[in-house]
Amino acid sequence: MSVPKLTLSENSEGALAKSRAEVIVVGTLQGADGVELAAGAEAVDDAFEGTLTEVLATLGATGKSEEIVKVPTLGRVPAGLVLAVGLGKADDVTPERVRRAAGASGRALSGHKRVLTTLSELDLQATVEGTVLGTYSFTEYKSEPGEAAPSTIEVAAPSEGTTRAHKATVKAATAIAEAVGVARDLVNTPPNDLYPGSFAERAKDLADTAGLEFEVLDEKALKRKGFGGILGVGGGSSRPPRLLRVAYRGAKAKKTVALVGKGITFDTGGISLKPAAGMDSMTSDMAGAAAVLASVVLAAKLKYPLEVVAHIPLAENMPSGTAYRPGDVLTMYGGKTVEVLNTDAEGRLILADAISRACEEEPDYLIETSTLTGAQIVALGERTAGIMGSDDFRDRVATLAQATGENGWPMPLPEELRSGLDSKIADLANVTGQRWGGMLAAGIFLREFVSGDLPWAHIDIAGPSYNSGSPWGYTAKGGTGVPVRTIAAVLADIADYG
Numbered sequence: 180m181s182v183p184k185l186t187l188s189e190n191s192e193g194a195l196a197k198s199r200a201e202v203i204v205v206g207t208l209q210g211a212d213g214v215e216l217a218a219g220a221e222a223v224d225d226a227f228e229g230t231l232t233e234v235l236a237t238l239g240a241t242g243k244s245e246e247i248v249k250v251p252t253l254g255r256v257p258a259g260l261v262l263a264v265g266l267g268k269a270d271d272v273t274p275e276r277v278r279r280a281a282g283a284s285g286r287a288l289s290g291h292k293r294v295l296t297t298l299s300e301l302d303l304q305a306t307v308e309g310t311v312l313g314t315y316s317f318t319e320y321k322s323e324p325g326e327a328a329p330s331t332i333e334v335a336a337p338s339e340g341t342t343r344a345h346k347a348t349v350k351a352a353t354a355i356a357e358a359v360g361v362a363r364d365l366v367n368t369p370p371n372d373l374y375p376g377s378f379a380e381r382a383k384d385l386a387d388t389a390g391l392e393f394e395v396l397d398e399k400a401l402k403r404k405g406f407g408g409i410l411g412v413g414g415g416s417s418r419p420p421r422l423l424r425v426a427y428r429g430a431k432a433k434k435t436v437a438l439v440g441k442g443i444t445f446d447t448g449g450i451s452l453k454p455a456a457g458m459d460s461m462t463s464d465m466a467g468a469a470a471v472l473a474s475v476v477l478a479a480k481l482k483y484p485l486e487v488v489a490h491i492p493l494a495e496n497m498p499s500g501t502a503y504r505p506g507d508v509l510t511m512y513g514g515k516t517v518e519v520l521n522t523d524a525e526g527r528l529i530l531a532d533a534i535s536r537a538c539e540e541e542p543d544y545l546i547e548t549s550t551l552t553g554a555q556i557v558a559l560g561e562r563t564a565g566i567m568g569s570d571d572f573r574d575r576v577a578t579l580a581q582a583t584g585e586n587g588w589p590m591p592l593p594e595e596l597r598s599g600l601d602s603k604i605a606d607l608a609n610v611t612g613q614r615w616g617g618m619l620a621a622g623i624f625l626r627e628f629v630s631g632d633l634p635w636a637h638i639d640i641a642g643p644s645y646n647s648g649s650p651w652g653y654t655a656k657g658g659t660g661v662p663v664r665t666i667a668a669v670l671a672d673i674a675d676y677g
């Protein structure tokens with residue numbers, strides 16, 4: 180993705196006359212007696228001699244969430260157009276509501292080169308994140324890319340706080356939105372072009388640019404070191420598996436955080452083949468890998484005082500004469516054996532290897548994320564991730580996920596499900612053989628590979644990482660970049676509080 184250039188201007192009062200923007204974005208609210216103007220719109224309203232609300236009401240504006248109404252300015256201000264975007268009910272305008280409105284405005288701004296947004300007077304960070312993410316589009320494979328997103332976004336400064344602080348906020352929010360874009364691009368790249376080897380190359384480019392440590396284990400190294408889970412799952416593909424280690428060592432690092440992300444570049448189910456309907460969405464089965472890669476790059480960009488190490492297992496789950504079978508027993512990294520009862524429960528097998536390796540380095544925290552189970556979508560729907568793990572850290576991650584608007588929810592690992600994973604011939608089976616609690620059973624499987632008292636979280640993003648419906652708020656169709664913003668928030672929290 181290419182991120183628009185962001186510039187911090189004066190507050191909207193000062194910026195309006197000077198700005199070279201073609202469009203000015205203002206917020207609207209659903210008041211008791213119809214549409215109202217949000218803070219930041221005063222200067223535009225003055226230029227309209229106080230008639231803007233009436234003009235908007237006449238055009239049918241109500242202020243409801245994500246509503247877009249365009250008003251020509253006819254020379255009242257240098258910009259030709261006012262774009263009014265709805266924030267919803269006038270009470271309790273949360274950062275997430277600002278982010279969604281900003282996203283909706285970003286989506287409506289295609290074709291305009293330069294814009295000035297005043298939503299920032301409500302919430303600067305949410306406005307930058309939302310606007311930039313709203314302008315995202317993936318046109319790599321289009322012969323005709325369509326109307327371009329704005330190249331410059333001027334952001335009106337909020338009245339409170341220093342310019343220095345505002346600049347820092349704009350910079351951080353832009354970096355966060357850019358990281359989300361990196362993850363979206365990887366998810367949106369089709370599986371004929373994105374496979375373990377090519378993912379590794381892209382990761383190396385990103386790591387080199389950010390000055391990170393980079394290591395890749397190819398199939399020979401994986402065999403030598405005993406990564407039986409990754410090799411088993413990757414064995415059916417002509418494109419061999421990889422395991423990446425991408426590390427950022429911040430100056431004065433207070434804590435070490437290990438990140439692990441599922442990188443199945445395409446999931447056919449393997450010999451336990453998936454049905455054809457909807458199989459194309461399994462191009463997103465590397466969304467966890469994309470998110471942790473984008474997050475470690477972001478950690479370096481924002482210079483968190485932490486050590487952040489991403490472990491990324493990559494494999495393509497294909498049926499073939501060399502594929503692993505239901506009935507196979509794999510010896511995982513670290514020595515545990517797993518009986519494969521369903522080759523479509525492949526994510527947990529590659530993750531087990533990567534988690535074991537991450538734990539060898541004795542990090543202070545471990546965050547793992549994966550498009551792990553359809554059961555996550557059954558339980559929580561398409562927009563809410565399931566968060567499992569050790570109780571305190573799980574709750575901390577879930578609270579931060581909600582604060583970012585990514586909306587993860589804490590889920591238990593009920594002890595009675597553990598015995599379902601007992602195998603007659605190996606240490607463990609990869610599925611329980613019963614449908615109920617599938618998301619939780621997968622979490623319990625992963626727990627077997629996490630060191631005893633390590634605070635850890637497993638974020639199942641099967642639904643929220645991929646939007647197969649229409650765009651909404653700042654969420655485009657296709658890859659969403661979830662949970663990059665949650666991981667960023669957790670890293671920032673650990674940097675602040677340990």
Ligand code: BES
Pocket residue numbers: 446448464521523524525526550551552553554610617641642
């Ligand atoms: N990648 C899928 C999970 C998935 C499903 C992600 C739908 C996104 C949307 C995973 O590898 C899988 O196939 N899981 C199985 C597990 C089952 C065999 C225990 C599932 O959920 O059906």
Ligand code: MN
Pocket residue numbers: 446448522523524525526
């Ligand atoms: Mn699968």
Ligand code: ZN
Pocket residue numbers: 443446464523525526550551
């Ligand atoms: Zn999968």
